[in-house]
Amino acid sequence: MIRFSVLASSSRGNATVISGGGTHVLVDTGISALRIRKGLAECGLHDSEISGVFFTHEHQDHVCGLGVLSKKRALNLYCSRYLAKDLRGMAPNGVFTYVEPGQAVQVGALSVTPFCVSHDAADPLGYVFECEGVRLGYVTDTGIIMREMPAMLAGVQGLYLESNYDPEMLENSGRTPDLIRRISGRWGHLSNGQACDFIRTIGHPGLQHLVLAHISPECNTPAKATAAMRATLDELRLPTQLHCARMAERLDWIELGITRVPKFEY
Numbered sequence: 001m002i003r004f005s006v007l008a009s010s011s012r013g014n015a016t017v018i019s020g021g022g023t024h025v026l027v028d029t030g031i032s033a034l035r036i037r038k039g040l041a042e043c044g045l046h047d048s049e050i051s052g053v054f055f056t057h058e059h060q061d062h063v064c065g066l067g068v069l070s071k072k073r074a075l076n077l078y079c080s081r082y083l084a085k086d087l088r089g090m091a092p093n094g095v096f097t098y099v100e101p102g103q104a105v106q107v108g109a110l111s112v113t114p115f116c117v118s119h120d121a122a123d124p125l126g127y128v129f130e131c132e133g134v135r136l137g138y139v140t141d142t143g144i145i146m147r148e149m150p151a152m153l154a155g156v157q158g159l160y161l162e163s164n165y166d167p168e169m170l171e172n173s174g175r176t177p178d179l180i181r182r183i184s185g186r187w188g189h190l191s192n193g194q195a196c197d198f199i200r201t202i203g204h205p206g207l208q209h210l211v212l213a214h215i216s217p218e219c220n221t222p223a224k225a226t227a228a229m230r231a232t233l234d235e236l237r238l239p240t241q242l243h244c245a246r247m248a249e250r251l252d253w254i255e256l257g258i259t260r261v262p263k264f265e266y
């Protein structure tokens, strides 16, 4: 079994705790250390119980809490080699493990496989977390769905998926044309429609839980993102439970178990 709780998520900050077989890891530390510790405590965990922290990329909304969080104790940090250059300054006592796309690393009971995403960062990654045959996909901060992603994420029981912006709200947000192009371009973020299209590609009856994440506070609303995905899940007749992660409140533990559904082939 795998379970996970999104401590916070939006364009302003992101952190998630994932547990499997008694091993607990964090993905990103993009909120204050205080909030991370508070969120972990609400989950019944202490930060000393965290076996590792996986990073997607170096943007502040994914790393900003690391400096304070790593002051008290040396953390095991998992990231790409390029990202480590940035993180070393924030966490001089961190114990770094470099990860490579397609190469699984084992942290206690969890096997974690990184994959490439498309974002304006040094070497951004998504992840698949696996424990005893149960898998959770983690896809955020990517302007497009990369060719390898459907195969990497085929058959996952849980998916954390960016649904960053509504194109009309982005267009009318008062942002500069350059910034609008950056957000909606291939190195930017997934729109609600792109997130739905991805579920049309990899959605399957064994997908138990889908969490919409990294919602832009100015260019999207949880209601818009959820309505678009709800319609897509209904259209596909999938029994998947839909959740929307928020910045201000923690999304409580979501549990994933084995499903006896044949793996889709792509």
Ligand SMILES: [Zn+2]
Binding pocket: 011, 059, 061, 062, 141, 214
């Ligand atoms: Zn981000």
Ligand SMILES: [Zn+2]
Binding pocket: 057, 059, 119, 121, 141
């Ligand atoms: Zn980013």
